[in-house]
Amino acid sequence: MRVFSRKIISLCSLLLCLETGSLMVQAQEVDSSRDAYGNRTQEIIQMGLMTNYPDGQFHPERVLSRAQLATILVKTFGLDQRIPGQENNLRVSDVPNDHWAFDNIQLVLQNRILHMDEQGRFFPDQPVTRAAGFATFAQAYGVLSLSDAEISRILSSYPDSDRIPGWARRAIASAIFEELVNIDSANNRLNPDQLMTRGDMVYALSQYLAKQENPGTIPTIPLE
Structure with a gap:
C-alpha cells in the first residue's frame, strides 16, 4: 500500500511539473508576442512616423483622425519631395494656417492623396475608417497596379x-496583396467600416518598413 501511495504521489508531482512547465511556456510566448509588438511601435516612434501621447503611452486602441493620417503619410512617403517647385497653399475652410497639421494637410491635398469636399472642407478631426485608412496608405505607397480580375x-x-466603398476597392485589394492589412483571423473579415486604430497603422507601417528592408518581387496572382 505504501509503495502504491508513493507511486500516486510521484505521478501527481510529475503532472504538476508538466502543467507548470506548460504554463511557463505559454507565458513566455505571450511575453514574446508583446515584446515584438512593442519593439515595432518603438521603432516607428524613433523614426518619427508616430508619437506617444503626452502621458507617455502609445494607446494603440485609439482611432486615427484625418489630420493624423495626413501627417503619418507625409512623414512615411516623403510627400514634401513629390511636389515640383513651390505650390500656393490651397484654401481649406476648416484648417486655418495655425492648425497643427496645416502643412501636412496641404501636402496630402497637393499630392491628391486626400481630398476636400465641394465646400472646401477637409474635416481634420474626423475619424478614419479602416477602408479609407488602408486605401489611402496604398495610394500614397503607389501600389495600385492590380487588374480588375x-x-x-x-x-x-x-x-x-x-x-468596401467602390472608390476604395482597388486600393484595398492592393493593400491586402502587399500584406499591409491586419485581417481578423477569427472570422477572416476586413472590418472595412470600423474605425482605424493607431495599432492598425502600426501594422501597416511595420509591413511597409519590412518591405523596404527586404525588397522582393511579388508574384502575380494566378488566374483561372
Missing part, C-alpha cells in the same frame, strides 16, 4: 468585402 479574386476571399 485580380481585385475580384483577392476581395472574394473576405465575406465582408461588399462593405
Whole structure:
C-alpha cells in the first residue's frame, strides 16, 4: 500500500511539473508576442512616423483622425519631395494656417492623396475608417497596379468585402496583396467600416518598413 501511495504521489508531482512547465511556456510566448509588438511601435516612434501621447503611452486602441493620417503619410512617403517647385497653399475652410497639421494637410491635398469636399472642407478631426485608412496608405505607397480580375479574386476571399466603398476597392485589394492589412483571423473579415486604430497603422507601417528592408518581387496572382 505504501509503495502504491508513493507511486500516486510521484505521478501527481510529475503532472504538476508538466502543467507548470506548460504554463511557463505559454507565458513566455505571450511575453514574446508583446515584446515584438512593442519593439515595432518603438521603432516607428524613433523614426518619427508616430508619437506617444503626452502621458507617455502609445494607446494603440485609439482611432486615427484625418489630420493624423495626413501627417503619418507625409512623414512615411516623403510627400514634401513629390511636389515640383513651390505650390500656393490651397484654401481649406476648416484648417486655418495655425492648425497643427496645416502643412501636412496641404501636402496630402497637393499630392491628391486626400481630398476636400465641394465646400472646401477637409474635416481634420474626423475619424478614419479602416477602408479609407488602408486605401489611402496604398495610394500614397503607389501600389495600385492590380487588374480588375485580380481585385475580384483577392476581395472574394473576405465575406465582408461588399462593405468596401467602390472608390476604395482597388486600393484595398492592393493593400491586402502587399500584406499591409491586419485581417481578423477569427472570422477572416476586413472590418472595412470600423474605425482605424493607431495599432492598425502600426501594422501597416511595420509591413511597409519590412518591405523596404527586404525588397522582393511579388508574384502575380494566378488566374483561372
